[in-house]
Amino acid sequence: xxxxxxxxxxxxxxxxASAQTPDYQAMLAKIDRLTNMPxxxxxxxxxxxxxxxxxxxxxxHLIYRRDKDNKFLVILLAPNSxxxxxxxxxxxxxxxxxxxxxxxxxxxxKDNWQNSDAMNSDFYKxxxxxxxxxxxxxxxxxxxxxxxxxxxxxxxxxxTYPFKKLWIRKDLGLILKSEDSSLSQRLMRTAYYPEYVxxxxxxxxxxxxxxxxxxxxxxxxxxxxxxxxxxxADTVFQKxxxxxxxx
Amino acid sequence: MRTLQIAFRNLNRQKxxxxxxxxxxxxGLFVITFLNALTGGVVQNLEKNYSRLxxxxxxxxxxxxxxxxxxxxxxxxxxxxxxAVQAAGIPVLEMTRSSSFLGSFHFHNNTATQAIVGVDxxxxxxxxxxxxxxEGSLDLSKPDAIVVSQATAAKLKARVGDTLVVELRTVTGxxxxxxxxxxxxxxxxxxxxxxxxxxxxxxxxxxxxxxxGAYQTLGLVLxxxxxxxxxxxxxxAALATRVTLLKPVETxxxxxxxxxxxxxxxxxxxxxxxxxxxxxxxxxxxxTRYKVTTIDDLLSQANLSQIRAAIGAVSFLLLVLLFLxxxxxxxxxxxxxxxxxxGEIGTLRALGVQRKGIRHLFLWxxxxxxxxxxxxxxxVAGLAMGALALVPFAPNSPAFLLLxxxxxxxxxxxxxxxxxxxxxxxxxxxxxxxxxxxxxxxPAQALAAIR
Numbered sequence: 001x002x003x004x005x006x007x008x009x010x011x012x013x014x015x016x017a018s019a020q021t022p023d024y025q026a027m028l029a030k031i032d033r034l035t036n037m038p039x040x041x042x043x044x045x046x047x048x049x050x051x052x053x054x055x056x057x058x059x060x061h062l063i064y065r066r067d068k069d070n071k072f073l074v075i076l077l078a079p080n081s082x083x084x085x086x087x088x089x090x091x092x093x094x095x096x097x098x099x100x101x102x103x104x105x106x107x108x109x110k111d112n113w114q115n116s117d118a119m120n121s122d123f124y125k126x127x128x129x130x131x132x133x134x135x136x137x138x139x140x141x142x143x144x145x146x147x148x149x150x151x152x153x154x155x156x157x158x159x160t161y162p163f164k165k166l167w168i169r170k171d172l173g174l175i176l177k178s179e180d181s182s183l184s185q186r187l188m189r190t191a192y193y194p195e196y197v198x199x200x201x202x203x204x205x206x207x208x209x210x211x212x213x214x215x216x217x218x219x220x221x222x223x224x225x226x227x228x229x230x231x232x233a234d235t236v237f238q239k240x241x242x243x244x245x246x247x
Numbered sequence: 248m249r250t251l252q253i254a255f256r257n258l259n260r261q262k263x264x265x266x267x268x269x270x271x272x273x274x275g276l277f278v279i280t281f282l283n284a285l286t287g288g289v290v291q292n293l294e295k296n297y298s299r300l301x302x303x304x305x306x307x308x309x310x311x312x313x314x315x316x317x318x319x320x321x322x323x324x325x326x327x328x329x330x331a332v333q334a335a336g337i338p339v340l341e342m343t344r345s346s347s348f349l350g351s352f353h354f355h356n357n358t359a360t361q362a363i364v365g366v367d368x369x370x371x372x373x374x375x376x377x378x379x380x381x382e383g384s385l386d387l388s389k390p391d392a393i394v395v396s397q398a399t400a401a402k403l404k405a406r407v408g409d410t411l412v413v414e415l416r417t418v419t420g421x422x423x424x425x426x427x428x429x430x431x432x433x434x435x436x437x438x439x440x441x442x443x444x445x446x447x448x449x450x451x452x453x454x455x456x457x458x459x460g461a462y463q464t465l466g467l468v469l470x471x472x473x474x475x476x477x478x479x480x481x482x483x484a485a486l487a488t489r490v491t492l493l494k495p496v497e498t499x500x501x502x503x504x505x506x507x508x509x510x511x512x513x514x515x516x517x518x519x520x521x522x523x524x525x526x527x528x529x530x531x532x533x534x535t536r537y538k539v540t541t542i543d544d545l546l547s548q549a550n551l552s553q554i555r556a557a558i559g560a561v562s563f564l565l566l567v568l569l570f571l572x573x574x575x576x577x578x579x580x581x582x583x584x585x586x587x588x589x590g591e592i593g594t595l596r597a598l599g600v601q602r603k604g605i606r607h608l609f610l611w612x613x614x615x616x617x618x619x620x621x622x623x624x625x626x627v628a629g630l631a632m633g634a635l636a637l638v639p640f641a642p643n644s645p646a647f648l649l650l651x652x653x654x655x656x657x658x659x660x661x662x663x664x665x666x667x668x669x670x671x672x673x674x675x676x677x678x679x680x681x682x683x684x685x686x687x688x689x690p691a692q693a694l695a696a697i698r
Binding site for chain 2: 092158162182183186214216
């Protein structure tokens with residue numbers, strides 16, 4: 001009887017604590033839910049890649065996304081030397097199109113975007129909940145924002161980075177900062193998402209900064225403009241469309 | 248027979264002229280023979296040296312396709328492969344097991360991209376024979392040891408003892424980073440901007456996240472003089488009864504994905520990987536498939552055939568230029584001979600020799616001149632090649648990949664026969680016009696021309 005009483009007291013004492021422990025996996029699912037678009041989406045991005053000792057590269061590209069069908073199309077608008085190059089994701093294949101050779105070649109979401117610090121996968125919908133589990137969690141403050149800091153480990157070998165660390169805003173559940181590490185757990189890249197734009201119920205990062213941790217000084221900033229959720233024709237996500245608009 | 252005797256005797260009548268003209272032909276043929284044999288020797292040495300650096304003349308690669316359609320390059324169990332090698336009865340000196348990836352080196356904000364090959368102990372022994380180390384020591388026994396080429400070291404501004412960070416993809420495409428200690432800098436082979444860095448295979452396998460015991464390429468080092476083509480045919484037949492080979496497809500080296508990828512595909516190891524993945528990607532299957540590649544396949548993608556063709560084209564151009572000069576010389580000389588012997592031709596015609604006989608007399612004389620030049624040219628070329636083959640080159644010579652154990656070697660190709668026939672035809676052609684002029688001479692007018 002005495003032991004039962006102690007057990008009951010212990011459960012009561014622990015109950016508030018466990019009730020306060022957030023569901024971190026649900027937090028990842030929320031990120032996916034908030035940042036993946038249920039409708040078609042179009043936006044223009046301006047990319048500025050800085051390399052110490054080299055001229056700053058400025059790119060501009062147009063992106064078309066249809067997250068529900070796992071499709072996206074990216075068309076480079078500038079500089080002139082790359083104008084018309086495109087990336088098309090269909091049927092789990094990412095194709096790169098070069099208008100000079102008029103050839104499509106197979107590429108990967110795991111490749112760097114135009115030799116910048118961004119990855120091709122940075123334009124794709126997120127699947128944090130499916131691809132990662134939370135191995136450790138803590139709370140902190142990042143700038144003015146109280147955040148959860150989650151250490152993630154990949155559940156499969158399809159993701160680009162096997163280990164990630166996310167700083168997630170407590171109020172909105174959006175990523176503010178991400179540290180991406182290699183299989184050997186070496187920090188390779190830090191990404192910052194300081195600004196989001198709200199589109200319906202969704203949030204999309206309108207400014208992103210990617211910092212290369214292996215090559216000190218290399219960084220790429222991306223700024224989004226002209227977001228639109230206007231429906232896109234099915235033909236947009238076809239190779240023929242990319243060939244046509246790249247002429 | 249009489250015509251031949253007169254033609255041969257005529258050569259002796261003007262010894263100085265014969266020596267000069269025959270000497271010019273001999274010089275031309277000497278240059279052709281020398282260049283032909285040198286090209287053959289260089290190509291043969293390149294193939295042999297490359298095969299030692301790459302760990303064999305014949306390579307077997309494995310590719311696994313997972314149920315979700317992804318392909319991974321690896322050989323997890325090579326019992327069937329080694330059994331096939333034994334059953335094929337090909338003259339194998341060594342079997343090497345290696346893995347490789349395309350890595351980006353980072354050192355103090357300098358970067359360089361290079362194929363990194365993880366080699367086992369048997370390939371390390373081959374490397375010690377063929378890789379010229381300009382700094383450090385070729386000892387890959389330490390797990391983090393790496394040897395890079397001079398070009399890469401210069402690009403990174405790295406010295407022996409420095410720690411290099413390498414960025415790579417695992418066999419499934421995930422990002423990974425490793426650290427290597429630079430133990431040696433090798434002389435750049437010079438055939439391609441990005442050749443190969445060598446490291447310990449266990450470390451490379453771990454970085455690529457290969458399963459325990461797995462590797463990517465089984466290399467077969469064949470005995471000297473072995474016919475690679477015949478060996479591959481026998482090996483493929485033996486493999487076909489034990490494992491499934493990938494169906495061949497045409498390899499396309501065009502790739503618009505940027506300089507890094509282009510460098511990779513110009514690199515022999517990169518070309519091998521590209522070929523494998525192209526074949527693997529063009530088929531719908533699951534499980535493990537294998538591909539057999541030869542050193543000739545790799546070197547043809549490393550532009551060796553173009554180099555061979557370029558040397559051949561330059562040789563041929565030289566041949567044409569030399570013999571245009573000789574043809575002019577032969578033509579002029581035989582015109583001179585025509586005027587010198589105009590009375591003799593008249594006498595011969597008066598004695599009943601037909602026009603054809605006069606024409607043949609000139610042509611046989613030209614042919615004997617060619618034979619004399621060819622014999623002298625061949626003998627001088629043989630002596631020169633023999634002497635040059637004895638000259639030892641320094642082990643760190645920039646041309647070490649072109650040498651055989653530090654010596655030049657000369658291997659004449661069958662094209663030489665064609666070139667000799669070509670020269671003979673040119674000489675006869677040059678003599679033909681004066682020969683026809685001589686044959687057309689009116690005997691009475693020719694005799695009247697004698698002063």
